[in-house]
Amino acid sequence: MVLRVNASPAVKSVNARLAEELAVAEGQVAAAVRLLDEGSTVPFIARYRKEVTGSLDDAQLRTLDERLRYLRELDERRDAVLASIDEQGKLTDELRAALLGAETKARVEDIYLPYKPKRRTKAQIAREAGLEPLADRLLADPGLVPEEVAAEFGNDQVADAAAALDGARHILIERAAEDAELVGAIREKFWADGAMRTAARSESAASSPAAQKFRDYFDFTEPLDSMPSHRVLAVLRGEKEEALSLTLDGGEDDAYEAMVAATLGIDAAHPGAATPWLVTTARWAWRTKLMMSASIEARVALRQRAEADAVTVFATNLKDLLLAAPAGTRPTLGLDPGFRTGVKVAVVDGTGKVLDTCAVYPHQPQKQWDQAKATLAALISRHDVDLVAIGNGTASRETDALAAELIAEIRSSGTRAPAKAVVSEAGASVYSASEYASRELPDLDVSLRGAVSIARRLQDPLAELVKIDPKSIGVGQYQHDVAPGTLARSLDAVVEDAVNAVGVDLNTASVPLLSRVSGVTPALAAAIVAHRDNTGPFHSRQGLLDVPRLGPKAFEQCAGFLRIRDGEDPLDSSGVHPEAYPVVRRILDRAGVGITELIGNARTLRGLRPTDFADERFGIPTVTDILAELEKPGRDPRPAFETATFAAGVEKVADLTPGMILEGVVTNVAAFGAFVDVGVHQDGLVHVSAMSDRFVSDPHEVVRSGQVVRVKVLDVDVDRKRIGLTLRLDDEVGAGSGKTAPKKAGGRRPERGQGNESQRNGSQRNGSQRDRSGKRGRDSGRGSRAQPNGSMAQALRDAGFGR
Template sequence: MTSSPTLKSVNARLAEELAVAEARVAAAVRLLDEGATVPFIARYRKEVTGSLDDGQLRDLEERLRYLRELDERRDAVLASIDEQGKLTDELKAALLGADTKSRIEDIYLPYKPKRRTKAQIAREAGLEPLADRLLADPAIAPEAVAAEFLTADVADAAAALDGARHILVERAAEDAELVGAIRTRFWAEGAVRTAPFSDEAAKSPAAQKFRDYFEFTERLEDMPSHRVLAVLRGEKEQALAVRFDGGSDDAYEVMVANALGVDLTARAAATPWLATTVRLAWRTRLMISGAVDARMRLRQRAEEDAVAVFAKNLKDLLLAAPAGTRTTLGLDPGFRTGVKVAVVDDTGKVLETCAIYPHQPQRQWDSAKATLAALVARHGVELIAIGNGTASRETDALATELIADIRNAGANAPAKAMVSEAGASVYSASAYAARELPALDVTVRGAVSIARRLQDPLAELVKIEPKSIGVGQYQHDVTPGTLARSLDAVVEDAVNAVGVDLNTASVPLLSRVSGVSESLAEAIVAYREKTGPFRSRTALLDVPRLGPKAFEQCAGFLRIRGGDDALDASGVHPEAYPVVRRILDRSGITMAELIGNERALRTLRPADFADDRFGVPTVTDILAELEKPGRDPRPAFSTATFAAGVEKVADLKVGMVLEGVVTNVAAFGAFVDVGVHQDGLVHVSAMSDRFVSDPHEVVRSGQVVRVKVVDVDVDRQRIGLTLRLGDSPKGDQPKRPEQGTRPTPSRERRQPARTDHRRRDDKRSTGSMAQALRDAGFGR
């Protein structure tokens, strides 16, 4: 016997996979095991990990979880086979060399405890020697040799041969090398084929969104994630019949024959029997397992891609430009139930709420405008945030008239912006919203959320479960645990990249800070409400249950404006304050003279202030932070202006150039809201004059863009757009399956827009509107 190889450590395997020195990996793993978060390690432990960034650390964290699960399963399999007394050095070496969970399961399959199979029953009847003799000498006539194995349990030669066949079929199906080779070939040469689930299903309205897949075939390796998930959704909804085709049966049967040692070309007495056995092994066992594995692999790859797309979109949305601390009026549009209105101050505190009814059936246009004018004047409103759901364009028209009237009255008018209301209804009905806004009706809470989203998208969106925000690609078709883990990481990274104001942050926002759990966030807010605003970061240590470890993790990401120590408003960690004091001592200037003094800070050399604990990377970060303390990494605030008179898909004309907002970025392109209650698609091929492999290279969620209309399908509510404004204005884009299964837009977006908002019953004159503005406080 040869000695079995030893298994490389998890750290060694991670180092190889990530192409990172093992010492750096070991340091990162140790910190993670000690409870450190990825944002903390990436920001404040650069010397320890060799400056691994948050992306590398997230990959390391994910692979660490997988490899540990892999090793745990490997140990269990080794123990199981050893208990059976069947563990050989060769088998152990194969298991130690397995680098995936599926490979371990392939090797374990013959030894895995299972219910009695027909092959097992045949072995118990003594028929395995018959199978071996037919394999070894195909010149033997099967019926003749089978007669030698008749017993009380084996009635005749046919029963004996049937049992021998079951043994060989199972032997082939449990051959780890054969199973692996078939899996590889099936994936490389296989295809997905789809058709209507039935003739009746093909005629149903629900199945029409999948009609692009009624006659569809695509290679497994080539099929992008969005089409995979669309096809699988069609199968789940019984609109499509899906088949996984591995290619030529003959080629697979040759593989099975070779594994069993059968010569299919031999002209021997047992060759027909052996050929039938090979065919049955392929068609009844291995073809099915190959198709199942291909389906699992295809879904897994599609899910990984979909989660990655969702994560990128979510990050872009969370890090969208904040409008800032300005008094904001939020409008949650609606027709029959009216437009819900909420005014919040510069800190997000609710000042006043109401409902107006400018649209049909009430059509109280001018009285609604007068109500809004009074609110704007009374509270000094600087921004108007309009939710982008039903009646959004009509409500936008109302705000446009209001702003024009205020300007005509000689007063400063607020700016307006359309805000995504995806997930607003989820927040409004949540337990947290009930605690935060107990005096407000559920319907009005949505208007508050819309106003706050404009002020600070990050602070408001963290109150909503990430998957409900509505920027995913088929997120409802993805395994919930995989999606949640990825999105939680995105939210954590975004929150800690921006930093959190300790004295204004909500519980949901604080709970996303490194090292702060939800219960600890509640304790911080309770302490703040009891004792007043925090004056220093060190005061956090007085919060019940917040110990040194939690303080170490969270302190650098929390900001205190106007506190006792100017450094508490920066991203400098309290543990590094001595470095700043050392810089002050050697520079001979005060803290006030140093902070924000770009000229003085640029003359300092990080190496001059580094020591054994804080190396050059950390000191470099400290100097950058002192230059612009508490800097916000998010872009400057800007809004899109929708074209007047373009309010529904039927209003669009090929060749129009419009301004819009990117609402979602998928693998095949980007969806853009141009203000017609239905997002248009900019296909990846229409994004640039150069080749674009990833739409995120060109656009991001929330970005304001100019697009040209190239195709309009009013019946199917599809809009084709291009970012190349010089493109020929005609619908040249090919029809693509991905356009047929667009995820359902956010709340109520699919309803057609109305344009009858000017047909109002209260018929106020221009003079009476001017009087209403004067009554509201404008033009005095």
């Protein structure tokens, strides 16, 4: 094997590589790595150790943490490979340098391939039979006649010349397949020039109803390096469900065969008696070995990239949902709508404590409309309810109409009436049946727990949603097709960052919420709640040190993120860390006022200079944060609370007509657009091409989950329950098109950047819009960015509307 070494024998340190990737100083990386290794969390480091890391933010630290794990695994694997080759007595300086210069796990494995212990191959058997000199002679002198030379190698293990040549060929094929440089070059070329081709698995599969959602992929081709994640996951799911057959095509075979020939030293331009045999050997090496390995690696790379993109989409949506505006600590009535089983009702106080529960039956078949209104009116009056939260599942609009009528009647009587809002039920049933819910609400029926969760979600989405597995919240794109470990790690990081960005009330937080606080494990969270239940509320942050098993390190990590309202020290309700209280004392001395006079006093605080209070431990970044926190103590980074007002009389898909302008709530954002609930039990799609007058590469640039938006209806398919929407309210309904004709897989593969956008947009829209009847559809998988010059009507057709 020939290795071309492009790196210094001395491998870069992990810190140096991370610094280069993040474009920051190596000292910043070294400090962050040290803190992580000591058990500090990303939120703690980002918030309270800015001087140490040079103000690395949470996004940089998350990337550093992920890459640190990968690079350490790379170094560990590299050391194992070096040791293995050394034990074989085959470790040369050149080989060591190549391994030390390898920057990826794939490169390490390429180099290790010839030395990797493996079962006996045909090439090994041929070497044992003494046939390697035959292969070398034919390579060195193509003028030799293969059959004549091979006849010289007959022995007990080699029957004849044909067997000898067969063995020599296996040796050369294995030599090519284990050449690290060749394998790497083929991998890169296959990825750059290759394409995914899909077709119906069979005629019967193509005609089955279950496979119809994949029909756009029954004759489909797309370049590997530009295939978007949602389409990759869609076709992989189609293959898994036995609707599609997938083929990865690397392009012209001749080019790859020439690469193999060049690596082996075969010169087809100077023919000799052995040249045809050698050229055939190169062809076999590509078609029997390297093609298969390249295809497998490309498939793995496609899935990994698609999973990474899907995880990013899910994480972004989850963050938006967790950081949605809270309605606040106000008495709330939660309604979990239903027809036959009735509307489940729960009233909670400002802290989320359950005050009352029942069920009413205003809808069919019971139709106890007036009785239901009377019951709800009594509950609102008895508990001085400020808010009514209505779940968005089955019978949501009908229940919304009931609440609207009741509120109008209360208002007309001259009494203060509550406000109402529709709340996402995603994951509520999962919570209701969970072990935690059974412990938290042991005396409530499972059906009533959902109403409690709906009410609490309106009060504080973050505090309630942390009780649910993030994967069950329903804001992902193909999350069920993503590696569980990768997804869980990413989503856990999102939840941790969201919780710590907002802060947690120590005296009201649940175990799931506390367990997301920096430095607090689930066991420690349970211990905190148990201590609170047994001894009463905490009066200071220092009281945390009385909790069993909560030591100084855990206190350091969590104290700044926990809030105590009306405690002994006003600073305990702020984001100022207890370790920095001495800095606040110095600020008080300089300002000449007490702590209560200083907190919130913007004029005084803005007149102070951070440099006057910085020292060796607390630098200017931390002092600046302290002054900002004192100005707005315990400030909530979440937006102000607002709700969407659904149009009266628009309650089902059939009530929609093109041209309507409606208010709605963004329920999910995918790579190809956003889904919006306009109150008809079925989300509509705003294609990415209909989000702005400018080109939009990522829908998250324009909208976020939970955002209230105004949309125009462009297209309605009542039978298939599809709604096409636009954020551009001046868009014309039924505009013309202007797309290129499709390129089918049976013909030449389209050039890069061309082809039929409708093909490339995927095929799973019929399972992607989430049904407001209470059933969650498949993950969205259809659609992608329309061509910038395409019309709206065409973009909608590309996304599956009007077919």
